[in-house]
Amino acid sequence: MVSEERFLLFVRALALLFFLYASLSITLRSVTALLILLVAFYATGKSDKSKVSNPFLRSKESDLDADLKSSYQKKIADFVFYDPEMSEVLDHFSPAQQQTQCIFSKTAKLWGAQPWDTTLTFEDNVRRSIPMFIKFTVIGKSLGLDGFLFELPAANYGKDPTTFGQGVHRLLKNLSDADPAGVHCMNKSYIDGRGWYFEFDRESMFITTFSPFYPSSHSRYSFEAPGCYVLFQPEHSFAAHNIEPDTPHTNWEHPVTIRDKIRVAYKKNGREYLIRDTVYYPTSHDIVKPLGINDEPVQWWKGEKQE
Template sequence: MSKLLLVIRLLFTAQLLYVAIDFSTRTVLSLAAVLVVFYVTQEPKKTDHEAGDNPFRARTKSGEVVSTSEDAVPEATVASYRQQIAEFVLSADDPVEASAIHHFLPVQQHTECIFAKSARLWGARDWNHHLSFEENVERSIPALIKFCAIGLHCQLDGFVFELPSSTFGTSPEVFGRGVRRLLTCLSDSDPAGVHCMRRSYIGGRGWFYEFARTPIFVTTFAPCYADNHSRHAFGVDGCFVLLQPEYSFAAKNLPADTPDTNWTNPQTVRDRIRVAYRQAGREYIVRDTVYYSPALDIVKPLAVDTDEVVQWWSNTKTD
């Protein structure tokens, strides 16, 4: 287009020179015609956007349009939208008002643990039967991450998950499969990347459960246990997995674990708890050593007078 305009201009310029000697009416008209042509054929001026001055288009120094990464976004903007996302996710349900907390209350109020009644608990989101097992668990991971982050400062004692008893409450073995899936799902999403449920020595010494760098003591309760069992659910039709951070025990000055118990004249907190369970008819086996994996006691067998182990972590049956 620019070449065509140049040719037109040259032709009219030549005509002007041709008649320049005879300054006549014809010459004047020709000159006017040339001026009109120059005005009409002038290229339109580019706008700021067309000239490359659009401030909303990302360009390199050479003018090439490129896409920008988050590295170019101000830190304050990144922090702001991340905070908004976190608040949106965490506001979905109040872990203090979760149904799991209310369903677990009879266990909390009737168990012989002397710390239970005053324990401050959070609960997982209500179970949605339209979702898969793992999807249900994953819905509560943001709240569990927050729990582990602020629990020590807010004096929180435990986080409760409730599994549907119709699916997992018939026996310790079936319950164990649910516990394994729950703890594995959480472990696979561990923000610290430890993934403790993928260890090869879960049933051996040195293993313990942890999430977000928080060592956790895991206790379970289910309706399959009779009223003479320490994991009795006190008539509640629910299967519960209670995650207790180890700092909660330390905050209560619980003494170091020991296989020894003063049954006749309890002296320590551990003595009093063990005696209370015995007096209530729910005595549990106290191992003769403290050097064993806590996994051995996460899911208990039905028998109360045996050291049999439910190997819930290695269950290979179809879930």
């Protein structure tokens, strides 16, 4: 492009010099030189004009027709977004949401991920819901949302706590890798220690999981819901429902606080869960529960390497 412009400039300059040399007197030669000059400027000017008029070189998105822009914007939006309140995942999870002993569960405002597509890879399935998960973290507090629900296929991850833990690790790792804030909490070396919590886009979240292999006497019993579920609950949801800070103490006979009432309800329905004698423990130990209330924690954070 640069060499062509230089060549055209050289042609113009050469024609101009020839005209000046020949035009000292009006002769046949000077007239010829004038014609050559005019032709040179016309030819090179026409070439430049054709480049400028090329629509591919000067078109801008702002110049496009409004209907055309609206058309492709809608197609992109439809590909990326969906209605998370109408997700099939929420329908699948409904038996657990409506029957669990959590006193806020029935009225909780949840968003659901995209339904699992068996023709896609694990990573691609997670990736389909990341834009909506980001939207959830940005506007969830303003909308009073309580959680975002992912569903993993029970055929692959509903066998036992270890297998489920591998799926949970894979899900959290994919989300962590896409963290817009760049924290990447799943890359931390202390996931199994105190002080770690799941974080995405600067939003800390409490994670609860449910799966078909848990018996009806377990706090993570899924009430015959068809899949394996990972529920992300942002901290602002607990504050909105005035749930008190964690405590090792429970008033079993005369429950007063919300935590008291939840713990009593689970125990009364035969689904008592472990309440430690301290609030200083790794939160990761409660993400995927073992089958027995006093069993060793499921080491889901090790992924495929867990024992």
